[in-house]
Amino acid sequence: MADRAPGATPGAPAATPPARALRALGPVRPRLRLLLRRFGPATVRGRATAGAVLVVAAALALASFALLALLKANLLRNAERDAERQAVTIARLAATGGLDRMRAPLPGADFVQVVNARGRVLRATPNLAGAPAFGPAKPAGPGTAFHTWRVRPLGAEHRLRVVQVTTDTPQGLVTVYVGTSLRDVDAADDTTTAALAVGGPLLLLTVALVTWRVTGRALGPVEAIRAEVAEITDRDLHRRVPVPPTRDEVARLAQTMNATLDRLESSGHRQRQFIADASHELRSPITVLRTQLEVALAVRDPELWPELIAGALEDTERLQRLASDLLLLARIDAAQPLAAVRLDLGDVVRAAVESRPGDRVPVRTELGAGVEVEGNELWLTRVVTNLLDNAQRFAGRRVEVVLRTAGDPGARTAVLEVLDDGPGIPPGDRERIFERFTRLDDSRSRDHGGAGLGLAIARDLIGHHGGTLTAAPSPEGARLRAVLPLAPASSPRTDPRRPAA
Template identity: 85%
Template sequence: MRRLWPTTVRARATVGAVVVVAAALALASFALLGLLEAELLRNAERDAARQAETVAQLAATGDLERMRPPLHGVDFVQVVNARGRVLRATPNLAAAPSIAPVKPLRPGTAFHTWRIGTLGGEHRQRVVQVTTDTPQGMVTVFVGTSLRDVDAADDTTTAALAVGGPLLLATVALVTWRVTGRALGPVEAIRAEVAEITDRDLHRRVPVPPTRDEVARLAQTMNTTLDRLESAGNRQREFIADASHELRSPITVLRTQLEVALAVRDPELWPELISGALEDIERLQRLASDLLLLARIDAARPVAAVRLDLGSVVGGAVGSRLGDRVPVGTELASGVEVEGSELWLTRVVTNLLDNAQRYAVGRVDVVLRTTGGPHGRTAVLEVVDDGPGIPPGDRERVFERFTRLDDARSRDHGGAGLGLAIARDLTTHHGGTLTAEESARGARLVVRLPVAARG
């Protein structure tokens, strides 16, 4: 059965439509034939019953001699006594025995459908049987009417359905096949285009049909996905190129220092050369750690929902810093709870403080507060320094990986241009935002996180 069942959506839709229409057509045909036959039977019974009741009244009064010829639509009349003797009959049943297969036992009216051989038997007869008491005993009146009209209607309707049904099913199959083919044509075009797209062809896009239906929305969603894949691919290539560039510089300097140390025979110069090499190794370690963290962030699943006191996390990050160049002032609201990773949120605060310490002149301020909104409360963490600030045109660029506004100065201070990028990625991973905003003096970096719902 599985091998016989169609494998394509188009074929399954066609078979399904044909099966449904065939079932509906069969039910409608049976209902139509049943209603038609019932109506025609009622019409035949009405004429026969009227004739039978009239003859039965004559028999009850002993006036069978006054029996008139059959009404229109009545084929025969036969009157039989309790012993089966025919008392009266129409000419077409002259000298014929009683047509009743069994003798009636009590007065009443009954309806039968028989084939009367003496009338030719080409059509069925609807027989009305009326039994009544007379002065001579019990008498049964049989009045029959032909069902030729019923049989003819049944035959005509059956023939019409036998011819029209397959034609209708063929039409349904053809229309369904064509319609599903037209509907699925764009899907096949999308599939064929996606099948040809490789990692080097992410700039290609699938065709969007002008139908504004589910297929068009599928194509738009596919193109949006391809946009994200292309963006991710470009970002990965840029990241690899930038990382290679960043690694090349300290490795080159380290190699030079080691070569100089080998060439210099004066032991008094070795401590200075080794100290410089250790500084470059430390820089390489920090860069490798940042690159590893970025890779983990990109591949990380949603943050585990752990309720944290953000004020305690920020206070702990500030309190653990020793030897900062400029003092850090804090103004932390209490009872600000968020859901996320304490380790990652601490890294966000640390990176923001590192950036502020790098450029501050004499002061760094950390402020934590909450704001209300139509969709709930928001925790707002601000890190402000009194340094040169960030030009408006660069307030978004500073969050790109390996970006330095002052390349030489950043290198002197040990920055690789990854701190703010890591901080933003971690914030985004917690469902928040990190932006550089307007400040009267220096740089003002603002983290916004959704406050945890009250349990």
């Protein structure tokens, strides 16, 4: 009977199998992570399924260990409590000399044996008749101990839990052994383990199937969007991706993708229109220039050459201005956020007007003081120049430039207006004049050297400064109005006469 494991008092701390397993996996975690990255699922659906199965498996394993430990501890505690109660009762009888009144073990106990300090059996239940004493060694003193027998001293099929209670009697120390079978503990442990062994894989399989189906249904619209986008080329920008009827992130992704395709289609249309218009505008002066050069080559009279060369030079200058405007538009379209500095807009307008002494119609200015904005001086000067060029092209006898502030005290703006007494702008064309290569009177504008880019450039430049440029109603002639936000009081000041980068 010496083949028994030494018992321990319930509640003693011990390392659980999951904790030992985690400590053992510590050095190999990087390798596992590398293997999962190399050999793991390549699709989002597969990774989501594998992740869900791994999480549920880990949670199920921890829950199973905890359930088995709690169940075993609870059943063992109940068995120990019944056996200890009987052992204490018999120990009291031994202390008072009443061992002859000891009865058969009550339910919950399989045997009882009373041994004195010399190892002689004083009392025992009939199923231990003739059996030697259980104690492997003499007890050191009174107390209670618990042991689990790993042999079957009674021929039982289950382990035995023995409660040992030692007490003082008039004849010396007496030890009472009360044993109870752990058949219920073992049966519950086996049943629970079998249920977990069968139910665990079924649960993991169910989780994998459900996750696979759910992620497949969730990612189905994404795959449809991907397939549609993969088939869209630069010639199929009119196509749109399907929008699922749900109101989730996938539906918003499809709506955002369609909005992006709308912008791409609009941008492509504008680009093609711009290329067509630019080709048309460049073709006309190039054709005229070639004709003049061919005439000059054919004419043998040297007296006519200066006139022919002057006409060719005029068309060359027109080509140069058109090329400069096209280059500026390309730079504006690709411009980064504006690196603005604080400027006095009145000084910028005054300098732009004073740099045009040869204008056909004198320009009258009415400039408010202290109108400061944040912007690029070269670009703002180009805005004023383009607006004045447009006014000079159509004005009869009057061109005015007015600069003032407007708005509420918390949101004041700078308002720049250029007025002329020309034929004016019809209400239906007040937005169309800002389109590129747009001329309301094509022949007249071409005679005056306009290519229909000045107002488009001015609006783009104002837009880069956070403002707007519109054609306002006017009782006489045209009124072009540019509105810019005023500079905040904390922005740094710079010299407006120095060109900004």
